[in-house]
Amino acid sequence: MAESLKSPAAGGPRGLRAWVGQTVLYGLFALAVGVFSHWPPYRHLAADLALIKLSLVHTGKPVGDCRPLTPEELAKLPPNMRAPVQCPRERSPVTVELDIDGAPVVRAEAAPSGLARDGASAIYRRIPVRAGDRQISVRLRDDVRSEGFAYRLERRVHLAPAQVLVIDFDTEKGGITLQ
Amino acid sequence: MKVSESPSAGALSAWRRVERCFDRAFGAGSNPLRQLGALAFLAIWLLALSGIWLYAVFDTSVSGAYDSIVRMSRAPWSPGGLMRSLHRYATDAFVLFTALHLLREALHGRWRHFRRYSWLTGVALLPLVAVSAIGGFWLNWDRLGQFSAIATAEWLDALPLLANPLARNFLGSASVSDRLFSLFVFVHIGVPLLLLFGLWFHIQRITRAAVFPPRTLAIGTSAALLALAVAAPVASQGPADLTRIPTPLALDWLVLFVHPLMYATSAGFTWVLTLGTFGALLALPFLPAAVPRLGGSAARAPVAVVDPANCNGCRRCFADCPFAAITMVPHPDRRVGRELAQVHPDLCASCGICAGACPSSTPFRSTAALVTGIDMPQLPVGTLRRRLQSGLETMRGARPIVVFGCAQGADARCLTAPDVLVLPLICTGQLAPSFVEYALRDGAAGVLVASCRDGGCAFRLGARWTAERLAGTRAPQLRASVPRAKVDLVQADAEEEAVLEAAVASMRERLSKINDFSGPTSKMHHG
Ligand code: SF4
Ligand code: SF4
Numbered sequence: 066m067a068e069s070l071k072s073p074a075a076g077g078p079r080g081l082r083a084w085v086g087q088t089v090l091y092g093l094f095a096l097a098v099g100v101f102s103h104w105p106p107y108r109h110l111a112a113d114l115a116l117i118k119l120s121l122v123h124t125g126k127p128v129g130d131c132r133p134l135t136p137e138e139l140a141k142l143p144p145n146m147r148a149p150v151q152c153p154r155e156r157s158p159v160t161v162e163l164d165i166d167g168a169p170v171v172r173a174e175a176a177p178s179g180l181a182r183d184g185a186s187a188i189y190r191r192i193p194v195r196a197g198d199r200q201i202s203v204r205l206r207d208d209v210r211s212e213g214f215a216y217r218l219e220r221r222v223h224l225a226p227a228q229v230l231v232i233d234f235d236t237e238k239g240g241i242t243l244q
Numbered sequence: 245m246k247v248s249e250s251p252s253a254g255a256l257s258a259w260r261r262v263e264r265c266f267d268r269a270f271g272a273g274s275n276p277l278r279q280l281g282a283l284a285f286l287a288i289w290l291l292a293l294s295g296i297w298l299y300a301v302f303d304t305s306v307s308g309a310y311d312s313i314v315r316m317s318r319a320p321w322s323p324g325g326l327m328r329s330l331h332r333y334a335t336d337a338f339v340l341f342t343a344l345h346l347l348r349e350a351l352h353g354r355w356r357h358f359r360r361y362s363w364l365t366g367v368a369l370l371p372l373v374a375v376s377a378i379g380g381f382w383l384n385w386d387r388l389g390q391f392s393a394i395a396t397a398e399w400l401d402a403l404p405l406l407a408n409p410l411a412r413n414f415l416g417s418a419s420v421s422d423r424l425f426s427l428f429v430f431v432h433i434g435v436p437l438l439l440l441f442g443l444w445f446h447i448q449r450i451t452r453a454a455v456f457p458p459r460t461l462a463i464g465t466s467a468a469l470l471a472l473a474v475a476a477p478v479a480s481q482g483p484a485d486l487t488r489i490p491t492p493l494a495l496d497w498l499v500l501f502v503h504p505l506m507y508a509t510s511a512g513f514t515w516v517l518t519l520g521t522f523g524a525l526l527a528l529p530f531l532p533a534a535v536p537r538l539g540g541s542a543a544r545a546p547v548a549v550v551d552p553a554n555c556n557g558c559r560r561c562f563a564d565c566p567f568a569a570i571t572m573v574p575h576p577d578r579r580v581g582r583e584l585a586q587v588h589p590d591l592c593a594s595c596g597i598c599a600g601a602c603p604s605s606t607p608f609r610s611t612a613a614l615v616t617g618i619d620m621p622q623l624p625v626g627t628l629r630r631r632l633q634s635g636l637e638t639m640r641g642a643r644p645i646v647v648f649g650c651a652q653g654a655d656a657r658c659l660t661a662p663d664v665l666v667l668p669l670i671c672t673g674q675l676a677p678s679f680v681e682y683a684l685r686d687g688a689a690g691v692l693v694a695s696c697r698d699g700g701c702a703f704r705l706g707a708r709w710t711a712e713r714l715a716g717t718r719a720p721q722l723r724a725s726v727p728r729a730k731v732d733l734v735q736a737d738a739e740e741e742a743v744l745e746a747a748v749a750s751m752r753e754r755l756s757k758i759n760d761f762s763g764p765t766s767k768m769h770h771g
Contacts, residue, residue: 087270091468097340098336099476102478106493106495107495109489109490227491
């Protein structure tokens with residue numbers, strides 16, 4: 066097994082066995098790459114399921130009412146900041162409830178973002194449901210000063226397998242939307 | 245000086261067994277398992293080549309991307325189709341080579357001391373590898389790209405980074421804008437460039453970094469990937485449709501495994517797992533050395549020391565040091581233009597290869613105490629000469645054999661015959677070839693130099709320099725006048741003691757046939 070002193074590093078093993086060995090190993094390498102870059106197939110969702118994405122970004126109402134400042138309070142402020150009405154910056158958290166076929170599925174409360182809690186609240190949920198006809202009811206509250214839900218949506222939908230139903234919120238479109 | 249017994253030592257032993265199987269087919273020098281870093285580089289070059297081709301025909305808009313790729317690869321064996329498949333398979337190969345490279349270095353415990361820099365810069369690049377590889381799938385904007393982009397967005401959303409979930413970008417086709425798609429393109433070009441830049445840092449502290457594998461291996465690997473591209477062309481899996489979950493999918497498990505993992509567990513768990521692994525890899529060099537490492541103990545071996553009086557500034561140590569630990573500085577003797585070697589202790593691997601390179605290391609020098617230009621305090625050349633002299637004096641047997649062995653490779657101490665004198669070195673690269681001639685003149689009938697195999701040297705270049713010095717193609721050379729029949733070089737890695745034994749047996753047999761009555765010649769000074 067001692068390599069020849071003249072060319073210890075030159076070339077590799079030669080001969081039929083080395084060729085066969087190399088061919089087999091290159092083949093195994095290509096096979097491994099070829100197989101695991103496609104197989105086994107991945108089923109992200111069982112064949113009879115659809116997916117509901119409850120995803121919304123919404124800025125809640127301010128936590129308190131605006132109030133006029135008293136003349137004394139105004140006087141304490143620097144002249145350039147003497148706005149007669151003061152509104153709280155902090156926003157209400159957004160509460161969302163989703164029932165499917167009457168059963169409660171999501172009860173979520175999203176706090177407003179930002180250090181001053183004056184930003185939008187965001188919710189993102191993935192809910193796999195059995196495909197077929199489903200009764201969807203969504204309720205949303207965005208104001209701590211009022212009881213109950215300001216926005217509601219009740220709809221019967223037909224969900225095909227692998228279909229994605231997005232529940233979103235858009236004030237311009239009148240509130241809760243399905244797409 | 246061997247890696248101590250532990251579970252990782254068992255794994256290392258298993259790895260070596262596989263490596264030896266590959267040696268038989270490829271030879272150690274072109275063994276892919278010993279060339280994993282270079283193979284990862286090869287994959288990068290293939291990716292760059294195919295990537296530039298793809299970019300030339302790629303439509304970078306959301307609506308046009310899918311069609312442009314389908315058009316290009318409609319005929320599977322068209323150049324475009326081949327390039328597309330090659331790009332994908334080279335990605336898979338790159339991820340595979342990188343993972344195995346990391347595993348191999350980890351099994352050898354190569355994260356401490358002089359390896360720390362390369363370890364840390366390598367680990368730090370892993371996230372870039374992941375982003376580069378995964379991001380490429382999005383550009384197809386087929387069902388697989390859709391799945392990966394959304395899964396990635398949902399994964400990132402688990403971190404409290406953004407007020408607006410990223411996944412909202414994929415609620416409907418209207419929300420995926422050209423701007424977002426330009427970002428994908430930017431990520432897939434910018435991050436790989438950043439990765440390449442990082443790789444430059446990764447190989448800074450090693451000399452002669454292999455950024456390209458040996459030619460036969462490069463050709464074989466490229467041909468295997470190309471053959472795969474021809475045999476199993478990659479096809480798009482239908483245009484992205486955000487109103488439907490793409491299922492079932494032909495998933496690239498080598499790259500996209502993290503998505504199924506996340507959906508099978510949770511985004512949080514996947515973050516803890518990936519960040520935990522990443523953090524642990526980064527922390528390894530700083531942990532107390534309960535973990536076995538090269539050299540067996542946490543204590544650092546003494547580094548090379550320069551003796552200015554014996555350094556003439558020839559630069560051989562500078563050229564041979566595998567870890568760029570030597571710089572040349574002006575010599576303190578102030579002779580104009582004369583240089584002196586200087587060792588950076590932090591970078592020095594304590595391998596002794598520099599001592600083997602130094603012309604002052606020749607044992608033929610008549611000085612009573614042999615002191616060389618650059619040497620290892622734990623085994624100076626003077627000590628080696630003394631051991632050789634006293635060993636040969638007490639040798640029995642008609643034809644004594646001197647074996648210069650490597651403490652990192654096959655353990656030469658297994659050779660316990662009375663006619664064999666074993667002199668272990670830190671690395672065989674520590675051996676100045678003149679020691680071979682000296683041993684022959686001092687009574688040895690034959691000299692066996694045992695190094696690790698090509699690509700198996702714990703200090704990277706020791707085996708290569710030894711082979712070249714003995715073959716006379718690298719300074720300091722074994723002189724041409726030394727009878728080659730009496731000298732053998734054997735390459736045997738750790739656990740290959742049987743190879744050493746066989747080499748000694750074959751040398752013994754050969755020496756017995758040499759009709760040499762001249763007997764030991766007297767010592768002569770080396771010219
Ligand atoms: S012992 Fe010498 S050759 Fe080895 S790393 Fe240190 S300076 Fe370089
Ligand atoms: S090989 Fe020796 S003489 Fe040459 S530069 Fe290095 S230490 Fe000095």
